[in-house]
Amino acid sequence: MHLTRIFNEYGLFRHMSGWKNKYSEDGNTNVHLIKEFLFRASSAYLSINRMNVLSINCVNQYKRQKFRLKLNNERILFWSPTVIEILSEISPFLSTLRILQNDFFKLAARECNPNVGVPKSLNDAMKKGLTTYGFSDKLAKLFINYWDETGKQIKNYRDMDQHYYSMIKHSYIQTYPDEKLLIFLPDNPDNKSTTSVTFKKELMLLLI
Numbered sequence: 001m002h003l004t005r006i007f008n009e010y011g012l013f014r015h016m017s018g019w020k021n022k023y024s025e026d027g028n029t030n031v032h033l034i035k036e037f038l039f040r041a042s043s044a045y046l047s048i049n050r051m052n053v054l055s056i057n058c059v060n061q062y063k064r065q066k067f068r069l070k071l072n073n074e075r076i077l078f079w080s081p082t083v084i085e086i087l088s089e090i091s092p093f094l095s096t097l098r099i100l101q102n103d104f105f106k107l108a109a110r111e112c113n114p115n116v117g118v119p120k121s122l123n124d125a126m127k128k129g130l131t132t133y134g135f136s137d138k139l140a141k142l143f144i145n146y147w148d149e150t151g152k153q154i155k156n157y158r159d160m161d162q163h164y165y166s167m168i169k170h171s172y173i174q175t176y177p178d179e180k181l182l183i184f185l186p187d188n189p190d191n192k193s194t195t196s197v198t199f200k201k202e203l204m205l206l207l208i
Contacts, residue, residue: 002038003045013038019107030110037103040096047093051205054086055181062173071175075182078173086183087168090205094158101151105143109133122147123155156189165194168205 007013019034061080069076105122113134119125125133126147130140161167172182183205187198 002035002042006045007038007041013041019111030107033103033107037100037107040100040103044093044096044100047089047096051086051089051093054082054089057082058086058171058181059173059179062179066175074176075172075174078171078181083171083181083183086181087166090168091161094154094161097154098158101154108139108143109135112136112139122151153189157185160186160189160192164192165197169197169199 016034016038019030058078058080061082062078102121105125106118109116109118109125116133118133119128122143126144130143131137135143157167167186168183170184174180174182182202184199185203185205187201187203191197
């Protein structure tokens with residue numbers, strides 16, 4: 001089960017249908033992994049959508065009360081139970097993204113070489129070199145670029161959240177020029193010390 005209409009609307013995972021049909025015809029067990037991937041991708045989309053809806057609710061809560069405030073700043077500290085609802089989505093969302101990146105690597109590796117032994121994680125594969133798993137230089141470069149630009153950060157934020165400490169320390173309402181909720185991620189997901197974590201780069205959690 002997955003969000004077929006939504007994925008088609010945004011042009012997501014178009015090649016997955018071809019893979020699934022191919023594997024189904026061959027009786028290949030990879031079809032189960034594809035179905036699992038699409039289900040988890042649907043869960044990730046719904047989680048993002050829920051966080052965005054809740055962020056709009058936060059802004060609306062602020063708007064209903066702002067007539068009581070004397071605002072001299074473009075940003076104010078903000079808290080409500082709705083913020084807690086947003087934060088409760090972060091851990092499962094990061095875990096789902098981590099599973100998705102690992103499962104997509106497995107599918108790509110098996111497509112390149114059906115007989116290759118595939119490690120459990122993309123992180124482990126990156127250490128050994130992707131050409132080991134039958135990837136062309138072009139495909140390996142795409143994975144390497146993804147890992148360097150996004151993938152490694154997802155892994156590190158998920159590890160930080162699961163094994164070390166809650167990442168989110170403050171939430172704000174930006175009052176000007178646009179009214180919106182601001183929730184920042186730590187500057188460096190490699191930092192395992194809660195006493196030295198910083199938010200100077202103001203890396204935004206994905207909210208509209």
